[in-house]
Amino acid sequence: MKFLGELDEASLGRTQRCNRRLTDRNRLQxxxxxxxxxxxxxxxxxxxxxxxxxxxxxxxxxxxxxxxxRQFFKADFGLPSPFKETRTLPIDASLCRYTLEGEPIISSNAPADPFLKFHPSTGPWGIVALIVLPLINPDGHVLGTFCCIQPTVREWSSRDLTVMKELTESIMTEINLRDQVQKLKAEQNLRETFVAALTHDLRTPLTASKLSVQLLGRRHADLPSVQTSVARVSASLDRAERMIQNLLDASRIKAGKRVALELVECDLHAVTAQALDELAAVYPERFVLKAEGLFQMKADPLGLRRIVENLASNAAKYGAPGTPIEVRLERNGSQVMLQVRNQGTPIAADELQTIFEPFHRTRSATESAEKGWGLGLPLVRGLAESHGGKATVTSSAEEGTCFTITLPLDATSQQRLSA
Structure with a gap:
């Protein structure tokens, strides 16, 4: 744009530098x-x-x-017409463009300023005293400005400048937080897409393998050695399928979603006893089930089973070897409580706060010979909350480590709320 007079060397240099910044592709992006x-x-x-x-x-x-x-007015106080309605100003009429090098424009009397007095917007806008501070993002790009304008001569105080600087920082904090939220959403969508694609691609060969193993078992039904191998391979494939489902559910939980449930009438006592019986083949003579009363529920029996399996197997893997693991069921009014307690090295107090976070493993688990993804406990909490319940943990050298799951007898209402 043409100024209404000849600029001095310093002012001319500023306009030229800012004009180069005006069309910078990275800044515009x-x-x-x-x-x-x-x-x-x-x-x-x-x-x-x-x-x-x-x-x-x-x-x-x-x-x-x-x-x-152009210059776009995102927010204002006292903006006159027609700018109040159009909210834009052609770039040739913009004074704010001359902050694109990151330098503010501050004047107590624009008509007497060697740079501002020649700018054609000062007269029509009634700009006399002004503070124009650049909005600079973390990468150093000037996005725009935050300014205040006084139609009379005014000597700006240090307090005035401090207020404007602090509010400008507040604007950039808001913008930067929004940027982080957008990036997190993009990352979440990418992660969900990746996990969905990965699990789909993994399930296809797993399904083919299971069908082949089953066919092999039928063809050689009279050979005990083949049947033993078929059973072993089938169990491994089933475990791999459960790991895939765990990964899918963990991704849903991390995204703030609830695990999908299929609610039916079931007996928590029977579900727990069956899960412990199967785990006893791997961890013999470890589990002690204590249950009093009826435990009929409207719940997802597979979800309940996954809760018991994860807590009981963790207790066996990370508890003191050879010590009993107590699994207790209690009923209190319209709720049931499942507790799994083991003895051994207690979980550190700082880790109790994050133990249910996806992909988190305690120091003792990481240092042990047991391998894992850190998905079991997040799934336990996710399944409990999907039922409308909660998961908590306490740990001390005297009392051992105790995971407590509290569930409603009827999870129907919770599923209706989260649908």
Whole structure:
């Protein structure tokens, strides 16, 4: 744009440097990434514009974004017509474009300023005193400005400058937080897509392998050695399938979603006893089941089984070798409680806070010979919460480590709420 007079060398150099920044592709991409251009006013930003006007006692404050073609007014206090309606200003009429090097524009008397006095917007806008601070993102790109304007001469105090700087930082904090949220959502979508694709691709060969093993078993039904091998391979394939389901469910839990359940009438006592009987083949003479009363529930029996299996197998793997593992069922009104307690080295207090987080493993688990993904306990909590219950843990040298699962007798209402 043409100034209404000849600029001195310093002012001319500033305009040239900022003009080069105006069309910088990385800067323009950073503005697009904010997703704020051409969007309606938002209270989060308008509140800061109002606050600046009140604290500095000025009639006009504006938050702008400056791209290659125009200045867009995202938030304001006291913006006059027609700009109040159009919310844009052609780039040739923009004063804010001259902050694109990261330098503010601060003046107590623009008509007397060697740079500002020649800018054609100062007269029509009634700009006399002004503070224009650049909005700079973490990569150093200037997205726009936050400014306050006074139509009379005013000496800005250090307090005035501090207020504007702090509010400008608040604007950038809001923008940066939104950027992080957008990146997290993109990462979450990518992770979910990856996990879905991975598990789909894994299940296809698993299904083919299971069919082949079953066919082999039928063809050689009279050979005990073949049947033993078929059973061993089938069990391994079933375990791999459960691991895939665990990965899918862990991904859902990490995304803040509930695990899908199939609710039917079932008996928690029977489910628990069957799960412990099967685990006893791997960990003989370890589990002691204590149950009193009836435990008929409206729940997902497979989900209940996964809770018992994960807690009981963890207790066997990481508890003191050879010590009994107590599994207790109790009923209290409309709720049931499942507890799994083992003896051994207690879990550190700081790790109790994160033990149910996906892919987290305690130090003792990491240092042990037992391998794992850190999915078992997050699944336990996810399954409990999907039923409308909760999972907690306590651990001490005196009392041992005790995981407690509290569940409603009827999870129907919870499933209706989360549907």
């Amino acid at each position: 950073a503005i697009r990434d904010t997703q704020l251009m051409d969007t309606p006013q938002e209270e989060a930003f308008d509140r800061l514009a109002r606050l600046a006007a009140q604290l500095l006692d000025v009639p006009l404050t504006i938050m702008s974004l400056v791209d290659a073609d």
